Amino acid sequence: MLNLVLPIAFALVAAAFALSFWRLLRGPSAPDRILALDTLYINTIALLVLLGIQLGTALYFEAALLIALMGFVGTVALCKYLLRGDIIE
Template structure:
């Protein structure tokens, strides 16, 4: 059952990834682009987890954790830059 659903799930997450990339490139202002970047890395995490389930490998889960940490730090840094104009205090 899982093997039959995984290709459809991967296709839907890939579509969401492509739409997030489109919003990142065409976003009207900086907050929209930051939100698109945040959604982009969450979709990348979901795609890696789905690939890990399909391949049966734990390596994809570790890569997803690394992307989650780096994405969170990047989102916080960009948000602080938008609010204050400076990242470091």
């Protein structure tokens, strides 16, 4: 059952990637693009977790954790830049 479901899940997450990329390219404003990047990193975590289940290895988990950390910091830095015109005051 799991083997049946995994390809469908991969396809759905790939479609999610495509939709976020479309918003990233389309814009129209800077916060829209940041939100698209934010969604992309969350989608990446989903993809890595799925890959871990598919390949039966826990190695990808560390990568998912690091992406979660870095993605959050990146989003906050970009928002601060929009709000203040500067990141480190």
